[in-house]
Amino acid sequence: MRALPVGEHALLVEVASGEAAQALHAELLRRRADGSLSVREIVPAARTVLLDGLDGLDDPVRLASRLPAWDIPPLPARAEDAIEIPVRYDGPDLADVAARWGVPEHEVPEIHAAAEFRVAFCGFAPGFGYLTGLPSRYDVPRRATPRTSVPAGSVALAGPYTGVYPRSSPGGWQLIGTTDAVLWDHARVPAALLAPGSRVRFVAAGC
Numbered sequence: 001m002r003a004l005p006v007g008e009h010a011l012l013v014e015v016a017s018g019e020a021a022q023a024l025h026a027e028l029l030r031r032r033a034d035g036s037l038s039v040r041e042i043v044p045a046a047r048t049v050l051l052d053g054l055d056g057l058d059d060p061v062r063l064a065s066r067l068p069a070w071d072i073p074p075l076p077a078r079a080e081d082a083i084e085i086p087v088r089y090d091g092p093d094l095a096d097v098a099a100r101w102g103v104p105e106h107e108v109p110e111i112h113a114a115a116e117f118r119v120a121f122c123g124f125a126p127g128f129g130y131l132t133g134l135p136s137r138y139d140v141p142r143r144a145t146p147r148t149s150v151p152a153g154s155v156a157l158a159g160p161y162t163g164v165y166p167r168s169s170p171g172g173w174q175l176i177g178t179t180d181a182v183l184w185d186h187a188r189v190p191a192a193l194l195a196p197g198s199r200v201r202f203v204a205a206g207c
Helices: 018-033 060-069 094-101 107-114
Strands: 002-006 010-014 041-044 048-052 083-087 117-122 129-132 147-150 154-158 161-164 169-171 174-178 199-204
Touching: 002 060, 010 060, 018 041, 018 048, 018 117, 041 117, 083 107, 094 107, 094 174, 107 174, 107 199
Parallel strands: 083 199
Antiparallel strands: 002 010, 010 048, 041 048, 117 129, 117 199, 129 161, 147 169, 154 161, 154 174
């Protein structure tokens, strides 16, 4: 773990893995909830967690010196129900993913829908969550040539992550399906369907 002060009121914590980042994020949320940590924002990423709005006894320099001595427990199980996202497994890269996995094409939806996912962090576009949950043997690379336009609702894979494009945009992930779920809605509170730490399950719908 390495903690780097960023300006007067922020701290960037670097850790060794995505799992460590998620566990640290959960512990920071717990400490803020019980009043033992004063921080305005806690933002996880792939292998970092940013704390912004630190002050008082929790200023960046003091917290950076204390963090290495913290006991960070393993990632706790989430008690709330998983968010279910219906998917039509009809993506244009389904056959390529099946070939990389070494399975028949019809097994890709079965494998993907059988996993329970967790939102590791959010980014790229409002409402886009980076979901982990598939075993590492199912990691796939990004496409060699990104698409100039990926439709909203596309369910995609890249590296260890699954994601759902909340709006049409360029993208290089492998597209395995589509969903009608709305990932970002300004009229909804909260606007994002997914948040870091949320449990997610994909449910195969009729293609």
